[in-house]
Amino acid sequence: MAVDRVRWGILATGGIAAAFTADLVDMADAEVVAVASRTDASAKAFAERFGIPKAYGDWASLAEDADVDIVYVATPHSAHRAAAGMCLEAGRHVLCEKAFTLNSGEAEELVALARRHDRFLMEAMWMYCNPVVRRLKALVDDGVIGDVRTVQADFGLAGPFPPSHRLRDPAQGGGALLDLGVYPVSFAQLLLGEPSDIVARAVLSDEGVDLQTGALLSWESGALASVHCSIHGGTPVAASVTGSKGRIDIPDGFFFADRFVLHRDGRDPEEFTAEPTHGPRNSLRHEAAEVMRALRAGETESPLVPLDGTLAVMRTLDTIRDRIGVRYPSEAD
Secondary structure, eight states: OOOSSEEEEEEOOSHHHHHHHHHHTTOTTEEEEEEEOSSHHHHHHHHHHHTOSEEESSHHHHHTOTTOSEEEEOSOGGGHHHHHHHHHHTTOEEEEOSSOSSSHHHHHHHHHHHHHHTOOEEEOOHHHHOHHHHHHHHHHHTTTTOSEEEEEEEEEOOOOOOTTSGGGOGGGTOSHIIIIIHHHHHHHHHHHOSOSEEEEEEEEOTTSSEEEEEEEEEOTTSOEEEEEEESSSOOOOOEEEEETTEEEEEOSOGGGOSEEEEEETTSOOEEEEOOGGGOOTTOOHHHHHHHHHHHHTTOSSOSSSOHHHHHHHHHHHHHHHHHHTOOOTTSOO
């Protein structure tokens, strides 16, 4: 598919949809042409806020809109399978928020749909598109710190979140793991691939979702990753990669990093920082730019966020949930 200005549809009107749309409208090669919500009022308010010409009070109308090249799905992850699937079936390309789906089975269904219909599909793992994270991965892949021995990453919010909040709602895939833990797991697998063994423990809420989860991932190479997530305790949101010849530290906000420090044996520490042209560290435009690059190139998936990698992360999240005893109402016995 060759396109000049990519025409976007936005499915959902929450905070992350607003943040992504705000970045899109500032990109010269992007055009937001439609938005959909479950209600006309919500869709119209969002459309007025961002100057979007079409507002739909149902998802199907957006999915069927031939003026839309790609749909950004920003619903709670419990609805990703239904929303993204509807769009793929209707012939739209899809960028779907993380966690990609509730479980790996749903993820496999979406990937199969995209491949059957020859449509582009990508998980909105903006961390993988971040220029500083990409530089870190390149250094690790080039062997600058030697063989990777350990990865550590955490993401915790202080809360407290009331039982009525979506993060505490099992029906919406609540809990720390899918919302926050997906980042530490994805960071570890970006560098090491899918683990061969997983041990996990958690503190569960009265509703049956995880308030706090820790997992130890291991690989046949001998590498280990310690990952942690929480919705009842703020953490540094830091990451570290240790190799046989050195270490790389991201001291804060690892999933939208604007700097990291390289420590190598016998050398002074080296700090790598974002370029001014990269924009604010919380910008989602790198993700959007990668999607539009891929569409113009006629690609059906991104080499930065490959579908097989997304499926591998979902399998890891499934295993962790199995270990800690978290199961969602929509999942069959």
